[in-house]
Amino acid sequence: MWVDRSLPADTRVVGARRLRGGWTSEMWHLETVDAEGTPNAPNGVVLRSFVREFFRRHAPGLLEREARVLDLLAPGPVPTARLLAVDPTGGHADHPSLLMTLLPGGLRLGQSAGEPPAHIDHRVRSLARQLADIHRFEPAPADRPRTWQAWTTADRVRLPADPGRPEVWRRAVELIRREAPAPGTYRPCFLHRDYHLGNVLFSGPPGGERITGVVDWVETSTGPADLDVAHCSASLALLHDADTALGFADHYLREGGRDLAANPADRLYWYLLDALALAPDAEKVATAWRGAGRPDLTPERAGVRLEEWLVALLERFDR
Incomplete structure (x- = not known):
């Protein structure tokens, strides 16, 4: 079996459990032991497999990109898994897969109600600090990831069937019907591109x-810091509220993050381009x-919060 051949010598798999929180792929924690039956520290590895047909078709590019990024980040300050093996086409495993070490910690998505504001603030500040560290990473020119790609366009946005405020959606779509801010208006940096609480582990x-791991590097790109800030902010709007989301950029800048777009129209463009990719709900x-x-x-509820996020963005930046 491909997994067994990819593990260190005298290591074998003795159990498996499905990990939650993923959407594009199946994630499995494989428990391993050494030749004497002693659990390996940190007791296992993680198998990521693309099983849905859409993602199977795109798996070679996605998994090869993630494998390269894990190798790039291995000696750096960003807590990432160590690559063990990759089978981008599924020629050896049942599905296109990547095998990596297990990171400590787990997801902290907050509570549906009653969580102390101080706890949320601590988590948001930790997210901002980690994102600033990611953006400071500068690979050699030959190792830079691909240029960022938009996940939607004005003509591809799927609008809700019955929006509460249709004028908000129309205005948001209108505002991304333009050319993206030119590269000369920002300093391109190393982007996670899917940075949010569902891809960050805490202990x-x-x-x-504290953050003990950042996972899911298949979309890693080079581009404006605004994109990662926008994406993480949108996730906070869905998990908490628009005020928490709007405050993320301030935390990011206080933690030494890259300069964000100086022009409010450009800043709004990046926020809306990300938020509308989540539409309709x-x-x-x-x-x-x-x-x-x-x-x-x-x-x-997710649909309502997405609309509330659009409202907050327009009220803040659409002058």
Whole structure:
């Protein structure tokens, strides 16, 4: 078996459990032991497999990119898994797959109600600090990831069937019907490109937890820091509220993050381009988050919060 051949000598798999929180792929924690039957520290590896047909078709590019990024980041300050093996076409495993070490910690998506604001603030500040560290990473020119790609366009946005405020959606779509801000208006940097609480692992007590891992590097790109800030902000709007989301950029800048767009219209463009990719109802991410401890994020609630996020962005930046 490909997994067995990819593990260190005298290591074998003795158990497996499905990990929650993923959407594009299946994630499995494989428990391993050494020749004497002693659990390996940190007790296993992670197998990522693309099983849906759409992602199987794109798996070679996605998995090869993630494998390169894990190798690039291995000696650096960003807590990432160590690559063990990759089978981007599924020629050896049952599906296109990547095998990596297990990182400590787990997801902290917050609570549906009653969580102390200080706990949320600590988590958001930790997210901002880690993102600033990611953006400071500068690979050699030959190792730079691909240039960023838009996940939607004005003509591809799927609008809700019955929006609460249709004029907000129309205005948001209108505002991304333009050329993206030119590269000369920002300093391109190393982007995670899918940075949010569903891809960050924490350890420690609530309100004092620390980040122990950043996962899911298949979309890693080179581009404006605004894109990662926008994506993480949108996730905070869905998990918490628009005020928490709007505050993320301030935390990011205080933690030494890259300069964000100086022109409010450009800043709004990046936010809306990301938010509208979640339309019509953000169910794509809400499905995974419900299974990872947030059952309150029903399709209806996710849709309402996405619309509230658009409203907040227009009120803040659309002058």
